[in-house]
Structures are given as structure tokens and as C-alpha cells.
Amino acid sequence: MNRGRYLLALNFFRRDWRAGEWRVLMLALVLAVGSLSTVGLFADRVRQALSLQAASLLGADLRISSTRPFSPEYRKLAEKLGLRVVENRTFPSMVSHQDQVTLAEIQSVPAGYPLRGKIDINDGITHVATGIPHAGSVWVDERLMRRFDLHVGDELGVGQQRFVVAARIVKDIDQSVGFASFSSRVLMNEVDVAGTGLLQEGSRIAYRLMIAGEPAPISALRIALKGMLSSGEKLEDVTDARPEIRTALERAEQFLGLAALTTALLAGVAVMLAARRYVLRHLDACAVMRCLGITQSALLQLFLYQFLIAGFIAVLGGLLSGYLVQAALVEWVMRATDLPQPGFLPAIKAALSGFALLFGFAFLPLLQLRRISPLRVIRRELGLPGVSAWLVYGIAALVLASLFLWQAGSLKLGLFVLAGLLVGLLMAWCVVWLWLRVLAYAAVRFSWPHSLRKLANSSVAVQVVALSLGGMALLVLTLVRGDLLQSWQGKLPFDAPNRFVVGIQSEQRQSLQEFFRQQAVSVPELLPMVKGRLVAVNGQAISAGSFADPRAKGLVEREFNLSYAQKMPVWNTLVQGRWWNESHTPASPSRGNEDNNAELSVEEGIAKTLNIHLGDQLTYDVAGSLFSAPVTSLRRVQWDSMRVNFFVIATPVLLQDYPASYLASFYLPPDKVLAGDALSRQFPNMLLIDIREVIEQVRGIIAQVSQTVSVVFVYTLLSGLLVLYAALLATQDERIHEAAVLRVLGADSAYLRRLYLSEFAVIGLLAGLLASLAAVALGWVLARYVLDIPYRLNSIIWLSGVSGGIVMVMLVGYFSTRRVAKIPPLRVLRGE
Template sequence: MEWTLAWRLFRRELKQGQLVLIILALTLAVLSVTGLARVSERLQVAINGQASKFIAADRIINSPVSLDDTILQQATMLGLKLSKNLQFNSMVYSGDEFQLVTVRAVDDAYPLKGHIELASGVTDKLPLPGELWYESRLAALLGHPDTVELGNSRLKMGAALSRLPDAGFNIFASAPLVLMRLDDVPATGVIQPGSRVTYLYQFVGTPAQLQAFETYAKPLLTSSQRWVDVQSGDSPIASAVQRAERFLLLSSLLGIALACAAIGIAAQRYCQRHYDVVAMVKTFGASARQIRILFGMHLLLVTVAGVIFGLLGGFLLDALIMLALPAEIAAYSAPVLRPLLLGVATGFISAFMFSAYPLLRLLNIPPLRVLQRQLEGVKLGMWLHLMLSLLAMGLLGWLYSRSLTLTLTVVASVVLLGLLLGVLGLLLIRMGQSIGMKTTNPLSLALAGLRRRARQNALQLVGFSSALVLLLTILALRQDLLEEWQKQLPDNAPNYFLVNIAPEEVSPMQTFLQQHAIDATDIYPVIRGRLSAINGEEVITSEQKEQGQRGRMGISRELNLTWRDTLPRHNRILQGHFNQAADEVSVESGVAERLGINVGDALSFVIDNQTVVVKVASIRAVQWETMQPNFFMIFTREAMAPFAYTSMASFHLNDNQKNVVLELIRQFPTVSIIDVGAIISQLKGIVSQVSLALTLVLVLVVMASALVMLAQTEAGMATRQRELAILRTFGASGGLLRWATSLEFAILGFVAGTLAVIVTEFSIWLLKTQVFELNVYAHWAWWLMAPSAGATLVATLGLWRCWQLLQKSCGELLKLE
């Protein structure tokens, strides 16, 4: 019986529009989350897919020994594509000439992603058996021979190699690179027990296949074997990709916060409109159980409808956005199940947890309200509503992002917004307390309206402020991220590196660069050295640790050291001061964190069989993506004076200046020139895609915020209609009411804009310091623009929504009642 009655009332109220607002709010909530999740995941897949071309695969296992066959068999069983590579250093000979080279031996599957670039252009082929592909400078160093000797083999000099897709960015690897077939390596005899060889196992597959393989393989790897992907730090765009993914996660979390605001507003409005219905039903003898079934079923049906419409809208939104995406991004398919489940979870969790408090108040309405409409029953503690709301938001945020930091940042911002609304909002709204119902001027009437609807206006402020906070946060982070990347990769970013500059060539090189008006970086001295001890405790490599040796973990290779009198560009001191005394060193923050190095620690280095002990004077943050020469350790000139060194620099050349490179080679034949223009192009391509992602997400949040503000404005229309009828009865003119309504909404918008700036500055400070690692600065222009924009936007929105009511006469308004 109860279910039948509930269904009949549901259909009637649906026809009358009673439930339309909450269905629209739920639809908006699910649509925003599903759409943002779908678009975000597609963009994440696309960005990672494009970025993975830097490593010619989706994942790599880097190992000093041959990988266990069981791991490779598991990869094959999961359907992954596999390429096996070897990399080692060796000498090649041609007559009396010889040269150290870096040998890359690959199988037929190489490269799994990207293309090999020859001097003659891009190719999909590999060297023939018995053939080498080589860097052009190797041919010059050996006298342009037809064949060379590598170990026991004589190999034909084939094509001139320009770049491998996974060549990486190691400007200190001055040995020329040669490419050969893996099958030709045994005949050379250069690989013997104890030889230093790097085994590279490259894998390509779907996200699900890669995740399954990672779960299986990672626990089986030793400490000397590394799992590499585009975010592992081996890629030059690791930082850009990680920041972009965190931004997309944050955007979806803010979409969830937006959804929660919409649900809360709609649920509050729905329950308030049914206070009289509950009182009347109780008067006719309905039990508490019957009322719970009645409204519980309404909430369930509304939630199901909102979830269905929201899911359809979310996938439609994704389909429409796909049409606007570049083909290389649209070609990537995004997971369907996770956005679908997230949308369903958002709808049900937010609907029930954000409706719990209004619904409990509704169920406690006394029957006596039929006679005394001011009665609202037992006023449950607001703490319950806040707790349920924050719990719902935190749960949804964590389910989506799996990032506690991001989730807590959003929740903390919401708490701050609530506190500010409780203090500043209430004070500003109560300014009209003593004005009453005067109709002498629009401002007095607007302030009186704010006072009379203090509670409702507080809810409206939540909606307006939330929407503005979302807009400002997304806008600020998008702008800051793009500016950060543009600073790192300006149009004149260095695309050539000069290495192995002899000391006597430094001055002539500076003169050459100045004569040709080349914008070059400083010339940095480079000295090879190994970190041997920290505070007197000997450091060991990962291999030594596996063999049972004791000591503090260090770096398993020689470092490239330099000296400077001043702090380099794109470096920032985090702790301490830059080198002042002769025995001081500045350490890069990532290495300091990994090795547990602090300011004041004593570091011992072995350089040319001599031990140098220095004290850590500072910890530096380094922007590795700038394509500038960067170093882990920077010493003083005095500390490095006893040691031999070569130098390096970088510079930018336009395409029409390529002849300068040929002249430089002729004048400085012993200097190695490394062209990193291809890497620059790839980096800019990734940043361009990230920029598109940020713009799309901004558009989505703008649309969703506008819908929330519309829903919030709609919530107060019934009360405003009755007040307009009363004011018309007392003789208020249409012009007075229009001005008063505009001013009332403008004041609300101004307050919302002010609160939004405060909360946004707090949120951005948290996000930049805890998540994105960006420089923090105040957005002073917002303190004027946001309140003004909020006042204009909300006033326009409110006046547009109230326009039809304001045009009606007193009699027409009373008939609407």
C-alpha cells in the first residue's frame, strides 16, 4: 500500500515539477563527474601514450644481468609486445684509427614506439645482418671507412644515424652511438663474464595488461634492476606529465565538490517544500514508517533517474569533446568501467549522504505545523550535516583520485569556506537587520531582503562561492602550469650542446659564439668524480648491498661535477646559502632527499684517485626540463683547482642558421656537438597536448559551475514570488523592485566573490606547496576582479531568472500563489 501511494505521489510531483530541480542537480553531479573522469582519463592515456615515445615503449625493465625467463613468459602470456636490447661500451677499429663507442644491439621488434631517424630521414627498417648504423661524427673520427672492426667481427658502415626514439637526454655520453642487430653480438666476442652490459627489455600493451604485468614483475626485480616508465624520472618530460595528471585529478575532484554542492542545495530545497505535506499527512494519521517509505522511495527514484540521465550526459559530453580533439589524442581509447562506476557511486553516495540531514528534519516535522507554519520540528545538530557532507566528499574524492593529499586539500578548502561563510557571510548579510520592510529606496529593500532570508542566502552563498572557487582554482593552476612550462621551454630553448671543450678552447669558443650572435649559456667546467662517503660513513652501490656489504646507500655511477662562483639560472636555494668557503658544495634536492643529505653534512669524493672532503652549504631545487646544463653537485673553484677538466655549454640556433654548426665543427674538430632539437620538439608537443587538456577541463568546470549557480538561483524563487506579491500589495513600483532585486543579488555575488578569493588563495597555496611544487605568489588582481565579477554575474543571473515575476502585476502574482 505504501509503495503504491509513494509511486502515485512521485508521478504527480514529477508532472508538477516538484522533483525536477533535484533530478537536474543529480544529473549535473553525475554528468560532471562522469564526463570529467572520462575526458580526464582519455587525456591521461593520450599524454602518457605520446610521452612514452621518449622511451620507445610503455614500460622498460633495465637490468645489469639477463632477465629471468619466467618474467618474460608472463609478459607473453599477458599479450604484451616485447623487444630485447643490449647496450654496452666498446672500441671500434679501422686500420690504425680507433674510437670508443656506445653500442646499441636491438632485435627485430625494435622500436615498439616511435621511429629511428637517419640522416636521410625517418625509417622503419633496421641495420642488415653484419651492418652498423652510426653517428656521422664517428665516420669523421675514423676517416670515413667502409667497414670497422668490433671485437672479432668486421661490420659494414651502413647508414648515418641521426637519433633513436629512446636515445634519452644524456649530454655527457660523448661516445658516438652505433646501432647493430642483437643476433650479431655473439660473433663479436666482446660480451664476456663480468662485462658491464645493460639489458633493456621494452614492453607495449594495454593499461590493463601493463598493470597486471607490473603487479607480477615488480616484486621479482632486484635492487639493481629498474622498472622504467615515462614518470620514473628517466624521461625528460616526467615532471610535465606528472603535473598534468595531478591537475586532471584535481579537476575531477573539484567536479565532485561541485556535484556535492548541487546535491546539497537541491535536497535542502526539496525537503523545505514538503514540510507542509508531511505535517498534513501526519494529521491524517500516517505513521512514521509510512512517511519514511514515501520519501525514501522518492529519493531512490530521483537518484536512479539522475544517475541514468547523468551517465548518458557524461558519455555524450565525452563523445562531443572527442570531435574537437586532435586525431592523435582521439585515437586513444579510455577505460569505460571506472567512469561508469564513479558516476553511479557519486550519484548514490552524494544523494543519500547530502540528503540525510534535510530528510531527517523533514521526517520530524510535527502535525501542529498545519496550524502554525513556523514550526519545523526537532532541529538536529548541524554537526551531523557537516560530518556527513565532509565524509561523502572525502570518500568520493579518495575513490576517484586515490590521493590522500589532493582529497584532504579539497576537504580543507571546503571547511575553510564553511567557516568563512559562518563568520563573514553572516556579518555582511545581517547589515540589514534594522531596516525591516522599508521600501523607500532599492538599497534598503535589498538589505532587508538579505536579512529576512539570512539562512537561505547562506545556502546561496555556498553555491555561488563554490562555483567561483572552482573557476578561480582551475584558472589559476592552468595559467601557472602553462607559464611554468613556457619558462622551461621558451621558443629560444637550447637545441644544441657542446661537450668536451678543452680548457684552451674555452676563450676561442666564447669569441666564436659572440661573433655569430649566438645566444648561449655559460660555459660550465665538467669533472668526473664518485661520492665515496657521507659524514665519514662509506657509501655503497646497490650491487654491493646485494653482495652483503655494509654501508650507506650511494650513487652507483660517477657523477659529473662542476664549479660556479654564482648560483646558476633555473636553480633555487631551498636550504642554506650558496657556496662561500672553499670547502663547500651545493647539492641538488632530489639527490639530497634520496641519500639523506642535509646542510652541514660532510661529503667525501674520489676524483683522479684523490679524496676531496667538502661540507654541504645548500640544498638546491633544479628545473631539469629547461634544457640547460644542470648538475647534482656544484663546488667552488678552489676545491676543483687541482683537477683536469673539460667544459660544456648549450645554445639555440634557428633552422636558417644550420651552416653555423658546420663552421663550428671545422674550427673545433675535437668538440662534440649534440643536436637535441628533436627532443625539444617532442617536449613542446607534449606541453601542447597538456595545454589542450587544461583548456578543456576549464571549459567543463565553467559549464558545470554555471549550472550550479542556476540551480541555486532557482531554489529561492517560491519565497521571492510571495515577497514580491506582498510588496506589490503595499505599493512598491516595478522599477524599485527591479533595482532592489538586482542589488540583493549583486551583494550576494560580491560577498561570494570575496569569500572565493580567500578560499582560492588558501587552496592554491596548499596545492602548489604539497602537490604541484610550483612557486607560490598572491593573485592581487583577483581581490578586485573576483568580487566585481561575482556581483555582476550573480546580479545578471538573478535578474534574468526573476524577470518574469518582476513584470507581473500584484493580481497576477497572487494568482500564482
């Protein structure tokens, strides 16, 4: 580095800083880095918290389950990676109290259990358990307490030993809410297991190896284990925990990703506008320096150093503000004190993004400065040497898109944004250009005031496009956020099903429905379930070997739960094909035909995994007999709807003759909890599964993310306003000069005010229109391709876009030009 030149740059920077020349550019950068780091750090913490929450459902970060004891290698490997490991065993056993006996699930746990999450117990008062049951005592879940009318301090017989019930389990973890774990649970210290005499050769024991620790070694272990596990061993992590939680987590990340993208986009626009203004205001200085003999490369260096200094200070400021704001958010908005501290990565990412924005948007203009003609000193009308606008915007779009790719962490989202940006900018430019031409033509044709005529010639197009980008981002965020949150929350109303009942036999249907009526609980729909295995697709026999994807292999190896129905479940959406009760046309209205339809409807996710398409002929093996039917529709299933869902639904004619069992989901109000116990007593063969915990988890995630997005939205709003301000500032010099000339010619301040307000109104109108147009298009793309929700055209968007555009631009414009009319004109004209 040339030291002299560096000092000169520092000197220049200081002088410009004092003159306020860097204010907008650095503010834009501070805001960009600030918002990116706020979003990044905050999202990182929320993500960590969400993962921890989800991990608490597993009781660990990773869990291996098996019906055989584990190879000691697993534990060794995990411990070598610095991870914590505990192993527990679960087995069924009869338990007794006085003269009552029932089947329960005994879980024996070692000290240190659980690794993630906490168990709430009640031993007189409800509190978080600090360890595990002492030797000789057990903790018992609510169901068993009620069933035996147990109290803390009572005795419970397990195998050959008697235990003291030391506490009631209020909130449990590590429950695999599969259909098998419905029975009452007893938590026991592992030192007591031998004494019960229950574990013998041939006992049905589920072994679980639970592992927790830092993310990096966890993922290293996950990769290593994948090659080591034998066939009966199953590896689960947080994302495998439950489809409901996984879906909630994925949606959460989509929300936050979207918000981060929006902020980055706005920040980029603001930086671009500020850089442009900076360059325009330094033309004279550059021309003079060129006259004085500075070389082009030295000039470029001089400005690069200044930009580096500005970037460094602004990025630091941004990071500081980002850290403080997210800390404040966590403290005051989320009211959470136990969120994990954010990692460094989001901060580094935000800082690098800040520099990328600065140079992506400022570098080409700087190159222009380098090439300024020294002749400008004499001929002031010599402006910037032309650089292709396409090159400038192309580079900017590329930088933004790569940032998006990086921020979003999703190629799909990033590519969408890149394509959208390029196409969008091109179209926006054309649209604005056209509008302005038409406007200018009409203004001349109908002798409208000159404020409208000049629009076509000035840099108003830049302003309109920049403003509409800001507006679009705001509209999309409001629109998508609102719709998405609504459709998400709508899935989990307060009376969302919180119990599943499975194993209902055909002949029990009547009496079960009667039972519900007696208990005054709304009678659920009983859905038939037939077990079948997919054996051929389009006549071609398939086996696990036909697929590379492990999920597909697993799906083909086991039996599916098939169901049949006349109507599609209302919580499913048809994505392709037609549902059968709609498929008979008026030309063939015969009911006989309809009943004879052999058709299948497949869930779109599993269809993708198994490469099944509309029209494929699937052959199933049900209890030894085969049937084939074509796929006539693909459905989308909301896994987080807490309803009974099936991968494959058939027309009744295909399955109704096979033996079926039934299942249902229903909402059991809190005041009717006892009805659940009555059901278990009256229908001992049925399994009643309580999913309240899961619902609470999903609700918690939705609530947290809603709040997060709301806060991020405020940031986006601020960035949008900065864009607005920067866009107006970009033409302020032009405006000040124009005002001075007009004043010389005799315009009074009322005239100037009218002139500017009408100009701002037109700019606001155009920007609002364009923003609404773009928001509708982008909203559609996002809804359709990224977030997978149905898109509703929100007509309010036009109203709010246009009126918001006019009001905001007029308001900001009014305040930013108030000063313009106050400067004595000669000072402006001579100050040039």
C-alpha cells in the first residue's frame, strides 16, 4: 500500500465526513449490515432454540434405537468426539398397586438422563426435575396415577420389587409418540432394573443410545454412524423427530430467510443510490485532480481506500447495532432469557455481505470516476463517461443474488431471486420508461405543467424503480407474511385434534361412537386402515433394490397403511388429477360405473420419492391377494394439521372387502380428560395416544416465529424508508439547482411547493403501481413455488401500494425539499 496515498485518502475521507458526504452511504451500509446481522444473529438464536426445543422431544441431539444391545464402538466413537452419551432401556411390564394390575412401559435411565430438554415432575409441588429417580423409587405418569388412584408416597409393584412413587411426571420427553407407546409410563433408576428380575433372555427391550453435544461433532458422528449401523438400528435426529415439528422448523426457516432477503434487497438499493450520488458529487474534484496530474490508477486507489475506510467503519457500526438490537429483541420482544448465545458465523456473514454490497454497487461508479475527463474543469457539461447501465445493474443483481443464495442457504430460493431480479428489473425499467414517455407526451399535448414534462428526461426512472423495489419488498413481506401466518395458524385452531385412537375393530365402531355421544365429546370420523405392500408399478415388480434413496427403500420394504374413502379429506389438497367422486361426467352418470372405479390417490411427497406419476398403475399385496389400480390424483397433505393422514387412499371398491381396523383423531377438551381413561377401560384393545405435547411444541414454534418475523418486518420498513430517502436525495442537487433557477425567474415558494408535491405524487403513483404489480407477481411465485401455499390475490395490495406510495413519497419529499426554497438563489448558482 502506498502510505502517502493512504494518508491522503484518510484526509479526504475526514473532510468529506465532516461535510456530511458519507452520511447516506454509510447509513445505508450500517443499516444493511445492521439488519443482516440482526436477522442473522436473531435467527441463529431462534434456530438454535427451536432445535433445542425439538431436541428436547428426542431427549438428545441424536438417538439410535434398536431391539438389541449396541456395539460399544458407538459409545467410544461419540465420546472420542467429545459428545455426551447415555443409554436407556424401555420394556413392557405388568405393574401392580394393591390388587390392581396393568401393563406399563418401564423406562430405566442412568444418571445424566435426559441430555436435552427437561422433565417436569410433581412431588407435592410441580418443578423441573434435577436428576433421575433415586434407587428404590420411581416416577409415574399421570395416566397410571389416575388409573390406580395413586398418590406420591404410595407403593408400586414392578416385577419382584416394590417401589415408592416419588413423583408424578407432569411433562415428559423422549416419548416416541408412535402407535406402540401408548401405555402408562414408569421412569426407574437403572440400578434397580436387575432387582426386578424382569430382564431375561427373550425380553422385549428397546435400547436407546442418546447423544448430545456441539453441532459440528454431532454431524460428524451422524455421518460416521450411517456407515456403521446394522439393519435393526435406527438413527434419529431432530429433523426425524416428528414430521409436524420438522415441517414447523422448515417453515420457520423459510420465513426468516425471506425476511433476510427482503432486507438485503432494500439495503442494496439504498447503497446503490447513495454511491451514485457520492460519485456525481465528486466529479469536479476528480477532474481537478486529473488536471493536476494524478494518474487514473492512483485516482482509483485514492477512492478505493476511502470506500474501504467507510466500509470498515460502517460495517463495525452495523455489527454493533445488529448485536444490540437482537439482544434487545430477545430481551423485550420475545421475553426469553434462556436463548442460546448467537454464533459468530451470522456476524461474519453480515460483515462480508456489507462489503459485497458496497463494492458490488460502488465499484463500477468508481471506475467511472477514474475515467473522468480533466476537460470537465473547463467544460462543466462533461459528465460521467458512459458505462453501460446494464453492466452496472447486472453486477449489482449478481452480487445481490449471490448474497441471497448465501443468506437463504437454499439454491432454489437464491436462483428464484436471481432470475426474478433480472427479469423484474428489466421489466420494471421498460414499464417505467414507457409510462414516463406517455406522461411526457400527454404533458406536452395537453400543456400540463413542466414538472410533468421534465419527468421523461430526468433520472426519475431510477427513483421510481428504486422506490418500487422498496415498496414491493414491503408489500410482499406484509402480504406473504400475513397469508402464510394465517394459513399456518389456521391449521392449528384451539380445538385441533389432541388425541389419536387406533386399533378400532370394525364391530366396535357403533359402540365407540355411542361412547363419544355419552361423554358429550364430538364424535370423530372413523377412518378405515388396511395394511398393504406396494409390489409393482406399471406391471414392473419392484423391491428395495429398485431404489437408491434410503427413504424409498424403507417405504417399499414395509407395509403401507392404505385407506379408502368416497370423499377426499378436507385437510388434504388436490395438486394433480381429479378426485373420483368428481370424475364421472354427466354423460356417464350411472352409479354403477362410479362404484366400479378402481382408482388411487397418492400423497405428492411419497409419489416423488417413489417416482410415481399420475396414470401409473400400482399393484398392492393386501393379505396375500393382489390388486392393481391407476393413480388418478396426487394430494398434498398438511402433516402439521394433527389429523389422520394417509399416503395412499383408494376408492372403496378396492379395499372395503379386506379386513380393516379404524382410527380417528379428536379433540378432547381439558375438562373431559377423564373420558380418555374411561375409553381405555371400556375398550382395552384400542390405543389412545396423547399428542398435546406435540401440539404445544408446534404452537410454540409458530408463536416465536410470528414474533420474529414481525420484528424483522420493522427492520424492513426502516430499510424501505431509507431507500425512499436515498432515492429522493439522489435528485436533491438537481432539485436545488432547479429551484434556484426558477426563483431567479420569479417563482415563489408556493409555486415550488406545488411543483414538487405534484412531481412527488406522480413518482409515488408510478412507484406504487409498479410495486403492487411486482408484489403480486413475486407473491405468486413465492406462494406457488417456494412456500407451497395457495395464493390468494389480495386486492388491498393495489390500494395500499398506490395510496401508500403517493402518501409516503409526498411526505418524505416534502420534508427533504422544505429547505430547497430557503437558500438564496445566487448562493446555489454560484456554489456550483
